[in-house]
Amino acid sequence: MSLQLDNLSVRRGGQTVLDGLSLPPLPAGSLTALIGPNGAGKSTLIHALAGLVPFQGEASLQGVSLRQLPPAERARRVGLLPQALPQGSGLSVYEFLLGGLRAAGASAREAEQASEAMLAELGLLPLALKRMDTLSGGQRQMVALAQALARRPGLLLLDEPNSALDLHWQLTMLDAVQRVVAERQAVALLALHDLNLALRSCARVIVLAGGRCRADGPPQQVLSPSLLAEVYGVLGRIEHSSRGEALFVLERLPS
Numbered sequence: 001m002s003l004q005l006d007n008l009s010v011r012r013g014g015q016t017v018l019d020g021l022s023l024p025p026l027p028a029g030s031l032t033a034l035i036g037p038n039g040a041g042k043s044t045l046i047h048a049l050a051g052l053v054p055f056q057g058e059a060s061l062q063g064v065s066l067r068q069l070p071p072a073e074r075a076r077r078v079g080l081l082p083q084a085l086p087q088g089s090g091l092s093v094y095e096f097l098l099g100g101l102r103a104a105g106a107s108a109r110e111a112e113q114a115s116e117a118m119l120a121e122l123g124l125l126p127l128a129l130k131r132m133d134t135l136s137g138g139q140r141q142m143v144a145l146a147q148a149l150a151r152r153p154g155l156l157l158l159d160e161p162n163s164a165l166d167l168h169w170q171l172t173m174l175d176a177v178q179r180v181v182a183e184r185q186a187v188a189l190l191a192l193h194d195l196n197l198a199l200r201s202c203a204r205v206i207v208l209a210g211g212r213c214r215a216d217g218p219p220q221q222v223l224s225p226s227l228l229a230e231v232y233g234v235l236g237r238i239e240h241s242s243r244g245e246a247l248f249v250l251e252r253l254p255s
């Protein structure tokens with residue numbers, strides 16, 4: 001499984017948001033972070049790949065054009081976790097998962113098995129019978145992730161998946177996504193603002209700025225002081241902890 005982008009462009013409201021984006025294939029089994037400042041085109045790329053925004057150029061998953069897939073097949077192959085949280089409702093968490101999986105074409109038995117397995121995988125079994133409208137924003141975000149993972153897509157798109165999560169659940173979420181993606185050899189693309197999460201969990205980062213790819217590669221190599229200054233307008237650097245883990249240190253704005 002791999003994702004290939006060739007000359008992908010998006011125009012919205014008469015403005016070019018993504019401009020001829022071409023990338024080496026995104027590999028199966030690992031996480032790729034999509035980073036960059038506000039307005040760089042991160043969410044637009046996620047939405048384009050999910051079929052929510054029209055684009056020019058080509059995006060193919062394992063050699064199959066996403067644009068040419070029927071909507072139902074595209075929904076089966078591509079899983080999206082948007083920034084917007086699922087709405088609170090009178091449904092229980094378990095009913096919410098079942099409904100999403102049945103709508104995606106799973107049989108009743110398949111939906112039950114997948115829902116129970118993913119609730120256990122993410123540590124959400126205590127929430128299974130709770131109503132969605134009683135959950136916190138972070139809990140609803142984790143439930144939405146459970147539904148996306150339970151569908152077993154070949155391409156998983158996560159748009160700022162940590163936005164409503166505390167530190168514990170941020171790590172729980174990313175560790176679970178890493179495990180599931182590695183086991184299934186899926187492709188995962190995450191739009192992130194937190195550079196330390198990208199350093200910790202992603203083997204590759206794609207840096208967008210002005211709708212174009214500014215840099216692409218291993219995060220410790222890509223996130224140089226000069227690139228951080230150019231793209232984000234900040235002074236910062238990558239340090240290493242006593243355990244050898246890479247950490248982003250934000251110093252200050254330029255004088």
